[in-house]
Amino acid sequence: MPLLLLKDLPRYECLIESAKEFPDLDPSAAEAYLHLLRAGDDAFSVSQRNLDEHGISQGRFCVLMLLWRSVHLPATELLGAKSCGDGPRTPAELAEGANVTRATMTGLIDTLERDGFVKREPDPVDRRMMSVRLTAKAEQFLHDFLPGHFRTTAKLMSTLSESERKTLVRLLTKISTQAAAMFGGPATVPAELATRAV
Amino acid sequence: MPLLLLKDLPRYECLIESAKEFPDLDPSAAEAYLHLLRAGDDAFSVSQRNLDEHGISQGRFCVLMLLWRSVHLPATELLGAKSCGDGPRTPAELAEGANVTRATMTGLIDTLERDGFVKREPDPVDRRMMSVRLTAKAEQFLHDFLPGHFRTTAKLMSTLSESERKTLVRLLTKISTQAAAMFGGPATVPAELATRAV
DNA sequence: CATTTATCGTTAGCCTCCTAACCGTCTGCC
DNA sequence: GGCAGACGGTTAGGAGGCTAACGATAAATG
Numbered sequence: 033m034p035l036l037l038l039k040d041l042p043r044y045e046c047l048i049e050s051a052k053e054f055p056d057l058d059p060s061a062a063e064a065y066l067h068l069l070r071a072g073d074d075a076f077s078v079s080q081r082n083l084d085e086h087g088i089s090q091g092r093f094c095v096l097m098l099l100w101r102s103v104h105l106p107a108t109e110l111l112g113a114k115s116c117g118d119g120p121r122t123p124a125e126l127a128e129g130a131n132v133t134r135a136t137m138t139g140l141i142d143t144l145e146r147d148g149f150v151k152r153e154p155d156p157v158d159r160r161m162m163s164v165r166l167t168a169k170a171e172q173f174l175h176d177f178l179p180g181h182f183r184t185t186a187k188l189m190s191t192l193s194e195s196e197r198k199t200l201v202r203l204l205t206k207i208s209t210q211a212a213a214m215f216g217g218p219a220t221v222p223a224e225l226a227t228r229a230v
Numbered sequence: 231m232p233l234l235l236l237k238d239l240p241r242y243e244c245l246i247e248s249a250k251e252f253p254d255l256d257p258s259a260a261e262a263y264l265h266l267l268r269a270g271d272d273a274f275s276v277s278q279r280n281l282d283e284h285g286i287s288q289g290r291f292c293v294l295m296l297l298w299r300s301v302h303l304p305a306t307e308l309l310g311a312k313s314c315g316d317g318p319r320t321p322a323e324l325a326e327g328a329n330v331t332r333a334t335m336t337g338l339i340d341t342l343e344r345d346g347f348v349k350r351e352p353d354p355v356d357r358r359m360m361s362v363r364l365t366a367k368a369e370q371f372l373h374d375f376l377p378g379h380f381r382t383t384a385k386l387m388s389t390l391s392e393s394e395r396k397t398l399v400r401l402l403t404k405i406s407t408q409a410a411a412m413f414g415g416p417a418t419v420p421a422e423l424a425t426r427a428v
Numbered sequence: 429c430a431t432t433t434a435t436c437g438t439t440a441g442c443c444t445c446c447t448a449a450c451c452g453t454c455t456g457c458c
Numbered sequence: 459g460g461c462a463g464a465c466g467g468t469t470a471g472g473a474g475g476c477t478a479a480c481g482a483t484a485a486a487t488g
Contacts, residue, residue: 039329056380061387064395071402072270074409131237160466182254189259197262204269211272358436
């Protein structure tokens, strides 16, 4: 469980009730917000469980996937990664791609290297840099693990039709975009911004 | 940031490409899954930022809300809580409601009590139990904080129409339900699924 | 009534994330 | 060439989760 979250969401009538006390409370917005966090946490927990059984954490899996991407999809697509080249990548790039600090990435690579999944190699050109590369063991692990992971994902979404999935992705993308706009924006949200902004 | 997550999601064409190598990969399911985690994380980060500015963590906020709920909505709705009574609640109930272990709740209450937001009182009947109660300081804090929090939530969802919000909640509920079913189910992906997929 | 079992809150120790600071290296400017 | 600043990776220390175990108390069972 990644984030502390209410187990039982409040009912919609309760939100309406609370809105009488707090005029700023938008019941349908709050409902959507809470369900989003709830569903995201549920989906995460399901995949987390899959990972736990294989003794690998979400963070480590993320690093492996980033490295795997850079190996298996080098020329076809860049996937938004800055590195155009194929092959290994640096800790800083991995930290950027995984949305963690460089310090955190150091720790992740430490344990991955200790367990034989990756190998550090000094960059021959820039002696500040390291290159991180997947080992054969990691390739084998992913080859064994990924099919089950994909099946879990497919099963999780099996309750949604193709058109529902498209709709969901469209709505979620809207939210992510809005969140990005808000995150870059002002720290505190003054009242006048609520109307001015998008 | 609660969970380590890919910053840039793979493009849909890449998922289709990868599906050639992994027949178990359902591109639209994977896309929906990744967007769900991404959007959930984004929404969480926005509210997290709000909390950070007030020097309170997500976990502590969760506890305060649970206690506040039990005070302000005692008779009208039970909100799924087991406790039917009004007023204070026990650490075990709070842990249940916040989806954390009792040990974690002990730590949260420790810091909340240290900062003067809650107060522990021994239960006069059952001497194993403690009662946790909001202080006046916490009531004041929530009164000051919640309106901004609700405005942030409303702004985050402002890109969605009422009908879109309803649709989103419906789809997310489906996913949560499916996740619950999978979580209670078998640990490893059963053979019937594996054989069927391959 | 005595003993076993279950429950409550807490403690101890681990893991993973974070921030802040550090050292070595590269780069730009004089 | 030499030096200030930027950048890459690491280290140290803190916060917040977790599990496993503990004493104290209540409840169930003989």
